[in-house]
Amino acid sequence: MFRRSRGSGTGGTAVAGPVAALELDGVTREYRAGVRALDEVTLRVPAGRLLAVMGRSGSGKSTLLQCAAGLDRPSTGTVRIGGTDLSGLDEAALTRVRRDRVGFVFQALNLVPSLSVLENAGLPLLLAGASDDRDARALRALASVGLADRAEDSPAQLSGGQQQRVAIARALVTEPAVVFADEPTGALDPVTAAEVLALLRNAVDMHGQAVVMVTHDPVAAEWADEAVFLHEGRLVDRVERPVAGQVRDVLRTLGHTRRAAA
Structure with a gap:
């Protein structure tokens, strides 16, 4: 059984301090007049912190990830990665930041x-x-997820959990400021999911990455330093050191809120 451990990542998503790995300031994404997938979302994620983003289907989780990662541009508001304002970048520069x-x-x-x-x-x-040290760096990334001995295999020779480990190694190989994980355990059994979550946790605790994980799973959220909750595009709640019971209670409340408003 894997133990959930947390590093001493300082600060929270709303606390001022050194340049954060990721900052969203008043981010709104409107796809057509009056319909907002995100509505004035503000977040700050320091290095060395794992943030779980949660909410019911249609709450804006995927849109938040896409805007935060530079895959989509907000209608209004600012996204910064490592202090770099993405709104001022052309497509070529934005591609370099993502890469x-x-x-x-x-x-x-x-x-x-x-x-x-x-x-x-x-x-x-x-x-x-990169050419000179590409294989050496890739091998180190594979070693960090326990797959150095499978380097010459094809993905088809690996289990689903091992393939997810390769995806994590690929995400970490450039030593990025922030890793975005979209339902990384959604297709995995509980034991394999715990292995994957332990690797993401290790990236935070041992290597100082910030990880932003979109998940629907209250158990997965227990690996996070903080869980934030979206409802109809708005950031409506946050829980430090989340446990599954707390997360389920918040999601249940949001479900009742949506039905009451319908």
């Missing part, structure tokens, strides 16, 4: 079947033009 300073772990792993495990882990370095 060099952001890692992604998704439920749909997006591993390239024709590449080896090592080549998949090193893909961000290849895209960045």
Whole structure:
């Protein structure tokens, strides 16, 4: 059984201090007049902190992740990664920020079947033009997730949990400021999910990454330093050191709120 451990990451998402790994200031995303997927969301995520983003289906979780990661542009408000304001960047500069300073772990792993495990882990370095030490860095990333001995295998030779480990190694290989994880355990059994969450926790505690994890799972949220809750695009609650029972209570309340407003 894996033990949940937390580092001493300082500060919270609303506390001033050194330059944060990720900051959202009044972020609104409006897809058509009067319909807001995000509504004035403000967050601050320091380095060395794991944040769980939660809410009912349609609450704005995926839109928040896309705007925070530079995959979508807010209608209003500011997103900063490591102090860099994304709103002032053209598409080429935005691509460089995503490539060099952001890692992604998704439920749909997006591993390239024709590449080896090592080549998949090193893909961000290849895209960045790194050559001299690419394989060595990719191998270190694989070692950090316990898969150095599978470097020459193909993704098809790995289990689902091992493939997710490769995706985590790929997300960490550039030593990004922030890692975004979208339902990283959604397709995994509880034991394998715990292994994956332990790796994300280790990235926070041992390597100082910030991790922003979108999840529907109250048990997964227990690995976070803080859980924040969205409802109809608004940030409506937050829980420090969340436990599954607290998370379920908040989600239940949000469900009643939505039904009452309908």
